[in-house]
Amino acid sequence: DAGVIQSPRHEVTEMGQEVTLRCKPISGHNSLFWYRQTMMRGLELLIYFNNNVPIDDSGMPEDRFSAKMPNASFSTLKIQPSEPRDSAVYFCASSWEGGEAFFGQGTRLTVV
Amino acid sequence: GENVEQHPSTLSVQEGDSAVIKCTYSDSASNYFPWYKQELGKGPQLIIDIRSNVGEKKDQRIAVTLNKTAKHFSLHITETQPEDSAVYFCAARPGGSYIPTFGRGTSLIVHP
Numbered sequence: 001d002a003g004v005i006q007s008p009r010h011e012v013t014e015m016g017q018e019v020t021l022r023c024k025p026i027s028g029h030n031s032l033f034w035y036r037q038t039m040m041r042g043l044e045l046l047i048y049f050n051n052n053v054p055i056d057d058s059g060m061p062e063d064r065f066s067a068k069m070p071n072a073s074f075s076t077l078k079i080q081p082s083e084p085r086d087s088a089v090y091f092c093a094s095s096w097e098g099g100e101a102f103f104g105q106g107t108r109l110t111v112v
Numbered sequence: 113g114e115n116v117e118q119h120p121s122t123l124s125v126q127e128g129d130s131a132v133i134k135c136t137y138s139d140s141a142s143n144y145f146p147w148y149k150q151e152l153g154k155g156p157q158l159i160i161d162i163r164s165n166v167g168e169k170k171d172q173r174i175a176v177t178l179n180k181t182a183k184h185f186s187l188h189i190t191e192t193q194p195e196d197s198a199v200y201f202c203a204a205r206p207g208g209s210y211i212p213t214f215g216r217g218t219s220l221i222v223h224p
Contacts, residue, residue: 043156095207100146100158102163103157
């Protein structure tokens with residue numbers, strides 16, 4: 001397996017634009033996590049899916065953020081409209097039944 | 113919810129020395145404690161983990177210890193090498209939950 005695959009690796013966008021981050025979890029994993037990493041706040045959990053269902057979205061900053069998991073092999077994190085304070089590295093991770101969480105390479109988002 | 117404190121935030125050692133990173137957690141129900149290593153430009157990767165029914169676990173040059181009474185756990189790296197330089201994260205996960213809570217990270221620098 002190629003591991004957790006995230007795209008794009010880097011994204012630069014203007015304030016107010018819509019941004020969509022994509023994640024392909026490891027085949028067979030049933031848990032998927034979206035994290036945001038910044039120097040100020042470290043690794044923050046944004047949302048957790050289990051069997052494609054959002055279980056905990058308490059970390060989603062505000063209504064500008066939304067996440068979907070239409071099937072077991074794909075998830076998106078969308079920011080609309082984007083703001084400069086959303087600049088961070090966004091990680092997707094997947095696991096099987098609470099086992100080891102495998103992280104993707106991350107998407108570095110810069111909002112100017 | 114769970115709260116994980118990690119110290120120090122930065123650790124600088126000479127090659128060959130030992131390095132110790134310490135974490136405390138708040139939720140007595142936590143029973144799984146993974147440690148992740150994040151190299152520059154990459155996602156975190158699991159290096160070792162420990163469960164609450166074990167007090168210590170070793171894997172070559174790395175070891176973890178767990179004190180459930182005091183709610184703290186530590187990562188020990190012996191005979192450090194320059195390639196050990198990275199950011200290390202501890203995490204704690206309560207029983208019945210698939211969601212780990214991460215510490216803020218420790219930047220380890222090993223000087224040749």
